[in-house]
Amino acid sequence: MAVFVDHETVRFGSTLVKLTDIDRVEVRSRKPHSRAVSWVAFLLAIFMFPMIFVATTSSDRFNALIMVLVFSLVAWIWWQRAKIVEYSLYLITGSSETRACGSREHHDIVQMREQIEQAMSSYT
Known part of the structure; x- marks a missing residue:
């Protein structure tokens, strides 16, 4: 205006x-925009990361890797929005x-x- x-x-x-x-x-x-969502997604990505190595089957490892990448992407997008x-x-x-x-x-x-x-x- x-x-x-x-x-x-x-x-x-x-x-x-x-x-x-x-x-x-x-x-x-x-x-x-708050940074709270980005912190939650970042913490979820950190907690999911060990699941990549603990998983017994390759499909479980792949699923864990996808989850880590998704949470990391969400954390990065919300971090940018908070700026x-x-x-x-x-x-x-x-x-x-x-x-x-x-x-x-x-x-x-x-x-x-x-x-x-x-x-x-x-x-x-």
């Missing part, structure tokens, strides 16, 4: 906020706070924040 700044207002979506009402602008970050960070731009007023926009690109959010702060400083 784009944020449009003119000489008196900030518009994002259908919301319009006057520059004089904004006390400060914040950038917040959060990680939407994702989402950034949000908040406009803080005297009575409330409003989430203006969000993105996974930190540079875009910081650039929007600088635009709003520049408009705020030039307005006063």
